[in-house]
Every structure is written in C-alpha cells, then in structure tokens.
Amino acid sequence: MSRYIKPGKKLCSVFFVLLYLITSAGQAHHGVAVKFDPQQPLSLNGRVTKIDWSNPHAHIFMVTEGEAEDWYVELESPVVLEWNGWSETSLKPGDSIRVEGFPARDGSPQIWGERVVHDSVEVFYGDVSALSLARGEVQDRPLPRWQDGLPRLGAAPGEEGYWVPDTTVMMEEGVNVAMTSYGLLNNINDAGKVAPFKNWALKLYEFRQQNFLRSDPTFVECRPPAGPRKFQAPFGLQLLEDKDWQRIFVVAGGGNQDWHLIYTDGRGINTGFPVDNDNVLYYGRNVAHWEGDTLVINSEGYNEKFWLTGGLPHTTMMKVTEKLTRTDFNTMHYEVTIDDPGAYTRPWSMNWNLIWREGGDPPEYFCQDNRL
DSSP states (O other): OOOOOOTTOOOSSOOOBOSSOOOSGGGOOHHHHHHBOTTSOEEEEEEEEEEEOOSSOOEEEEEETTOSSOEEEEOSOHHHHHHTTOOTTSSOTTOEEEEEEEEBTTOSSEEEEEEEEETTOOOOOOOOOHHHHHHTTOOOOOOOBOTTSOBOSSOOTTOOEEEEESOOOOOOTTOOOOBOTTOOBSOGGGHHHHSOBOHHHHHHHHHHHHTTTTTOHHHHSOOOOOGGGGGGOTTOEEEEEETTTTEEEEEESSTTOOEEEEEOSSOOSSOSOHHHHTOOBSSOEEEEEEETTEEEEEEEOBOSSSOOGGGOOOOTTOEEEEEEEEEETTEEEEEEEEEOTTTBSSOEEEEEEEEEEESSOSOOOOOOOOOO
C-alpha cells in the first residue's frame, strides 16, 4: 500500500521517493530505461553533499565510503516530488542515506533513485500525479456553455483549470498490448500489433523501441509534443477560446509550454499561398468546425522532426482528424484518426478522455537538460 505525506506535515524522518514504482525492465519509464539499466539493481550507502532541485529531474549528490568522487542520484521532476510532499530542504548536506536503484549504462557514478531512505525509515512510493489530482477533484456541476449554446472547452469566466489525459500511450483502437506510460513495449514482438504499419515504418518503430526511445526529439532536443501527442502531455494542456478572432489557443503543459492555433472562422486548411502550404510545421495547419457539441479539428502540413507517442513514425503526408466532446464538467472525450499513407497501410483511430483539473495553470515544467 502506498503512503502519502501531505505538504506541510512535519516529518519525523526524511526520505525521497520516485513517483512510479519500477518493478521490471519492461515497466521502467523512458528516462530510466534510456540512461539506466533496470536489470542491474544497485544499493549505495553514503552522505548527502548537495541537492540540485531543477527540471527535468532533481538530483542528490552523495559521497560513499571509500570513494573520492560523488555519486549522482537522479530522481523524478521537482514538480512530481512537491506534489508528493517533498521540497528542496527535505534532505540536507551531511544526512546519511541509503539508495536503491539502477546504475547508469555507461558506467559513470550515477544511479536512478527508485528509493532513498534516511535514518532507516521505511520507504513509501509517491502516488500523486496531475491525473490523480484531477480525478480527486471531480465536481458535480453542469457542463459550462457559451451564450451561443456551445460547450466551453476551458474554464468559465473568473475560473482557472486545465485538462489532464487519462492515458499517455498510443495504439490502434481495439489493440491491447503491454507498454509503459511512455510507450515502451514490454515485448518487442508486439510491435506489429500497435498500428497498421508499412514495412519500413514497422522497422523504424522496432528500432526506436529496441533503443529504449533513446533519440525521442521531445526529450532529447525539447521538440514540441506535436500531433495528437499534445493531448497526451502528462502535465496537461489548456484550451483557450478566443471568440472574437474565432480561434483556439492550445497551450502545452510541460516541455517548453509552447502553443499553437486552431482556426474556427471557416477558412480552408490550405491558404492558397504555396509558400504557406509547402511550409511544414510541428503542429501543422489546423482548422475546426462544430458538429453539435463536438469540435472537429482537421490538421495537415506536419514536418517529420518529431515522433508520435512511443516512437510511432509519421511522414509529411499525415492528416489528422480530432474530435473533442465535453461530455460533462469534468470530462472531455478525445478521438483521433491518423491518415498517413506514407507510414501506414490504412487510416487508424484511437480515443481517450481528458480530465478537468480545476484551479490554476499547468505546472511550470520547462524542458531543460540538467541530466548529468
């Protein structure tokens, strides 16, 4: 059973936790599997020399007995650790700790801190995330609407909030294969089941999987989480409707917190100017219209500088149809169809829900590389 100590509660002893329990190599998340080897468990005892509390990962610097140089203990994001009750001062230099985790694949003195214990206190696992917070704040309120009767895609006047996805993986509707929350397959033999790949696309997908999604541009180069991936950002997103200019701002939570526009003014998806139509973009060109209470978004003109979730490939031929339906105050149903004849043998679809988190904006989690 997981235990959770709320912020502000006095701690009799202090220890850090990883948000997610890593139980096997197949379940380790993207960052762990890329840099660390879950097949080689390692335990260390030593003293804290420094705490680095910055995105995307917090670090503990520690010195172990008989070794002159520090070991670097990599933890979850400070955002996640703070949700679970921790702060930069939860440990201090000189504290004795025991670390259990996985060593760096390159042999450097680094370890992923699956659990960190101070003063022999039993370790618990943090179970608080943006999704769990959103699900814990369900409200019995009517679906908010504009004066024209259309559903609001965001907060009502004077209120704040954002949407959190209930899944962060992609596979064709009806397919059920095991993978981590970052889309890393438990069994590479399941690769061909995930989507209707063309041969080259399947080989590329398998290659990315076999390399633990090591080169994912969203993580390595801070590229935007483009295409339907923006609706799977674990820190959520906001939809800001500009009725006067007939457009919707889609604001990503996490990454570089970039944004793009969906136009609802009736324009065509192609502007008629070749310089625009030939300019492929991360977020493509996006136009939308309403069908009853459902917003239908058509997008195309994507570049190939990003990956879809879990290393799924795409080409500049990709066209995306998305449908957003706010079914009640707390829920937005999302459907997507990928039509990319360059990478797939036929169009394929998937759907999931976004859960409303009332109050505030997505957390300040910026893409910067403090990994050692």
